[in-house]
Amino acid sequence: MKSVLGLVAVIALATVACESEPQAPPPVAPAPPAPAVAPPVVTVEPPKPPEKKLITIATRSPDARAALLMAWDLADNGHNEEAIAQCKAAIAADPDFALGHTCVGSMTPGVAGQVELDAGLRLAAQLPDAERLYAEASAAYRRQEWTSTTPI
Amino acid sequence: MDKYYADLKRVAELAPDDFHAYGSLGWSQTDRRDFTGAEATLKGALELKPSASCVHGWLTWIYTQLHRYDDALASAKRYAEGAPNEAGAHQALAGAPLNLNQPKDADAELTKAVSLGPKSRSAYYDQAIVKAITGDFAGARDLLERSKATEVQSTDALERTTNAAWVLLAEGKQAEAFALLDATEKDADEHRAPWPAMRALARAWTLWTLGKTAESIKAADAALGRCDSRPESSEL
Numbered sequence: 001m002k003s004v005l006g007l008v009a010v011i012a013l014a015t016v017a018c019e020s021e022p023q024a025p026p027p028v029a030p031a032p033p034a035p036a037v038a039p040p041v042v043t044v045e046p047p048k049p050p051e052k053k054l055i056t057i058a059t060r061s062p063d064a065r066a067a068l069l070m071a072w073d074l075a076d077n078g079h080n081e082e083a084i085a086q087c088k089a090a091i092a093a094d095p096d097f098a099l100g101h102t103c104v105g106s107m108t109p110g111v112a113g114q115v116e117l118d119a120g121l122r123l124a125a126q127l128p129d130a131e132r133l134y135a136e137a138s139a140a141y142r143r144q145e146w147t148s149t150t151p152i
Numbered sequence: 153m154d155k156y157y158a159d160l161k162r163v164a165e166l167a168p169d170d171f172h173a174y175g176s177l178g179w180s181q182t183d184r185r186d187f188t189g190a191e192a193t194l195k196g197a198l199e200l201k202p203s204a205s206c207v208h209g210w211l212t213w214i215y216t217q218l219h220r221y222d223d224a225l226a227s228a229k230r231y232a233e234g235a236p237n238e239a240g241a242h243q244a245l246a247g248a249p250l251n252l253n254q255p256k257d258a259d260a261e262l263t264k265a266v267s268l269g270p271k272s273r274s275a276y277y278d279q280a281i282v283k284a285i286t287g288d289f290a291g292a293r294d295l296l297e298r299s300k301a302t303e304v305q306s307t308d309a310l311e312r313t314t315n316a317a318w319v320l321l322a323e324g325k326q327a328e329a330f331a332l333l334d335a336t337e338k339d340a341d342e343h344r345a346p347w348p349a350m351r352a353l354a355r356a357w358t359l360w361t362l363g364k365t366a367e368s369i370k371a372a373d374a375a376l377g378r379c380d381s382r383p384e385s386s387e388l
Contacts, residue, residue, distance in 0.1 A: 009276040052169035072172055076206045078240045081271055081304050130173070131165040137159035139174070 056131045057099060064093035064100055071103055080107055098123035102135045103141065117142050156180055164193075171201040178210065187214050204240070205234025212244040221251050239269025243278055255286050273302040277315045284322040292319045305331070310340050312356050319357055329358065349375040 041065035055131040059075035094100065097135050098120045104114030124135035157180045162174045174197035181190035190213050198207045215224035228244035228309030235241050242265035249257035262279035269275055274298035283292035296316050303309055313336040320329035337351040354381035359368035 020217065022335065032310065053167050054170040055163065055167045055173055076175065077235070077238055078206075078209075078269075078272060081302065082305075109305055130170075132161050133159045133163045133166070134173075134176070137156050137180075140155040140159060141180075 005110050026134055054130075056128045057102070058131060059090075059094045059097040061094040061097070064090040064097045067093060068097070068099055068103060075107070083107065083115045096123055098135055099131065100129060106138050114142055157184060164186050168261050169200060171204060173201060173205075175207070175210075182214065182217075187216075190214055191218075203234070205238070208234065209238075209240050209244045212247060216247055216251070217331050224248060224251075237268055239265040239272040239275050241274075242268065243264075243275055246278060246282070250282065250285075253334065256284050258282050259286065271302050273299050273308065273311075276302065277311065280315055281318060284319045289319060289323045292322075307340070310336055310351075313339075314351060317354060317358070321361075326362065330355070333358070 057065050057068060059068075067086045067090035071083040071090065074080075074083035074086060084104065084107040087100060087107065090097055090100035091104060100120075101116045102120030103111045103121060105118075105120055106111070108116060117135075120135045121139045124132045126132075127135075160173070160177045160180045164170075164177045164277055165273070167173045174193055178190045178193040178197060181193055182229055183189075185189060189221070191211065194207050194210055198204060201207075208227045212224045212227040212231060215221070215227060226246040228241070231238070231244050232241040238302075242261045246258040246261035246265070249255070259279065259282050262275060262282055265272065265275040266279055277296045280292040280295040283289070283295060293316070296312055296319070297313055300309075303312070313332055317329045317332040317336065320326075320332060333351055333355050337355075340351055354373060356368050356371035359365075
């Protein structure tokens with residue numbers, strides 16, 4: 001008897017279990033039409049480092065720019081003779097290179113140097129402030145535009 | 153404030169990440185004899201470009217001007233560590249023993265400098281003066297003679313002849329020294345040389361070391377007249 005009751009219980013449970021199986025899903029509603037333009041893909045980029053604020057070097061010639069940078073590096077280490085050769089190479093590559101003329105003028109004594117500095121000044125007139133002021137400072141130094149600020 | 157300094161100060165403000173802007177400003181401050189300001193500026197330049205060993209050489213000179221000889225020696229050593237093959241590094245290293253009255257050690261460093269930088273005119277001049285201090289006048293003259301090969305501009309000879317006058321003075325040849333200074337000054341004027349007071353300054357110091365105080369002051373006044381109120385005349 002006990003086993004018959006048990007069998008009835010098992011059948012009942014099985015029936016319940018079968019009845020609880022998921023039904024077939026209802027008919028799916030038609031999908032909305034795809035948009036003509038795909039939504040934008042959003043990606044998170046790492047923050048860029050702030051742009052460095054440097055003296056601009058306005059020249060159309062990469063060779064002129066490279067020669068000027070080398071000249072500055074040589075002059076920093078006291079190699080003025082080699083530096084001036086690089087400055088002259090910079091002008092040869094770009095005759096309208098303001099800082100090239102300024103560089104030659106700074107390292108050339110006398111009137112010839114002044115002529116180059118003045119050329120640099122003229123060519124720098126429309127350039128960004130830092131570059132223009134650098135050319136102006138170099139020319140001012142040669143013209144000895146000093147006022148006494150230090151007790152003598 | 154002079155235009156030269158004001159412009160470079162503004163350039164450094166406009167281009168605060170530019171090593172060259174800071175370096176130029178630092179040099180302009182040394183012209184104004186603002187050595188403390190120059191030290192701060194050049195340290196800023198070094199932060200922008202730590203590989204620029206030459207800045208340690210500039211700081212060596214500044215510390216010497218400030219009589220901070222320990223700092224000068226430390227900076228010279230850092231310059232030589234960073235750029236062992238630069239003549240300038242060994243010129244910087246020569247300064248410390250010279251200030252400690254050890255000219256032989258200075259001479260050894262300058263021998264290295266001349267060897268490493270045969271085109272470096274100032275290395276010849278520095279060693280010539282050290283040779284004169286040690287009484288090796290022939291050696292001094294030989295170095296000045298060899299320095300001629302490094303001259304490329306018309307005014308380059310002026311500094312050599314000024315140094316030659318110092319050598320003659322150390323040798324006790326005062327009349328010849330002053331005659332050479334006279335001639336050099338005339339040449340400098342004709343060539344519109346930079347640093348117009350340089351020869352007059354040499355004359356003033358020469359007279360001072362000879363104990364001719366009144367004449368020295370007169371020469372210093374003449375030097376001031378050539379300075380056009382340039383700030384570096386405060387060196388006088």
